[in-house]
Amino acid sequence: xxxxxxxxxxxxxxxxxxxxxxxxxxxxxxxxxxxxxxxxxxxxxxxxxxxxxxxxxxxxxxxxxxxxxxxxxxxxxxxxxxxxxxxxxxxxxxxxxxxxxxxxxxxxxxxxxxxxxxxxxxxxxxxxxxxxxxxxxxxxxxxxxxxxxxxxxxxxxxxxxxxxxxxxxxxxxxxxxxxxxxxxxxxxx
Numbered sequence: 001x002x003x004x005x006x007x008x009x010x011x012x013x014x015x016x017x018x019x020x021x022x023x024x025x026x027x028x029x030x031x032x033x034x035x036x037x038x039x040x041x042x043x044x045x046x047x048x049x050x051x052x053x054x055x056x057x058x059x060x061x062x063x064x065x066x067x068x069x070x071x072x073x074x075x076x077x078x079x080x081x082x083x084x085x086x087x088x089x090x091x092x093x094x095x096x097x098x099x100x101x102x103x104x105x106x107x108x109x110x111x112x113x114x115x116x117x118x119x120x121x122x123x124x125x126x127x128x129x130x131x132x133x134x135x136x137x138x139x140x141x142x143x144x145x146x147x148x149x150x151x152x153x154x155x156x157x158x159x160x161x162x163x164x165x166x167x168x169x170x171x172x173x174x175x176x177x178x179x180x181x182x183x184x185x186x187x188x189x
Contacts (some may be wrong), residue, residue, distance in 0.1 A: 036173040038154070043178060046168045047074055050152055051081035053166045054123060059150050061123035065112065067092055067138055070127035073179050074154060078125060088112050090141075092134050105134040107141070118146035128175060129153045129167070132160035 038046070054061070061082065066075030066089040079087050090112040094105040122142055129135050135151055139162070142149045152166040155175055 034173055035176060036155075036169075036171050037176045038178060040178045043073075043154075044077065046154055047077035048081050050074075050154070050166055050168055051078050054078070054082065054150070054152060057150075057166070059123070059165075060121060061150070062086060062120040063088060063117060063147075064123045064125060065090060065117075065138075065142070067124065067126040067134060070177070070180075071125040071153075074127055074152075075125035078123065078152065082123075084123070090114075090138055092138060094131075094134050101131075105137045107137070114141055114145040114147075117142055120147050122147040122149045124149050124151045126151075126153050126164075127177060128155040128157065129160040129162060129164050130157045132162035135160075135164065136162040 061084050063086040064075050064079040064082070064084050066072045066087070068089045068091045072089060075087065075089070079085070091108040091110070092105050093108055094101055124135070124139055124142065126135055129151075135153070139149050139151055150166070151162070151164040153164040154168045154177075156164055156167045156170050158170070158172050
């Protein structure tokens with residue numbers, strides 16, 4: 001178990017990482033009283049478990065769509081596991097800093113060609129359904145264009161307004177993902 005400082009902050013602003021470099025070496029998920037740390041190996045297992053769960057439900061996606069940025073890595077892993085070659089992403093901003101959010105999620109450019117998804121079975125992927133507002137916004141956009149949408153997230157939080165169709169784990173804890181555990185790189189001097 002890796003214990004992280006109580007005052008650690010997310011480099012990306014959301015409850016997605018905390019900037020502690022020790023968490024990168026974690027290959028099993030760890031928990032303490034307020035944190036969940038997901039390592040790369042367990043992430044791979046979780047992605048395959050989620051793909052299996054999608055198949056077991058009878059849903060066979062034509063397209064996998066990631067909510068960027070948090071859903072990008074998971075969407076790629078799931079699309080490989082399902083052998084779904086059509087992939088896309090949609091950029092949404094909601095968190096602007098640690099515990100700082102916009103009034104509502106905002107879709108950012110470049111735009112996904114949502115009308116092209118009419119009649120398609122779409123697997124919508126994000127890392128966590130925290131408030132659920134981002135997931136709900138994108139699901140509703142895609143459904144509004146005639147797509148059959150199922151949702152999948154690694155984690156679901158208790159306060160979410162949209163429980164994903166497929167989740168790996170529920171938690172109220174702060175989550176550190178392996179792809180956002182460190183701050184952005186800079187040019188070395």
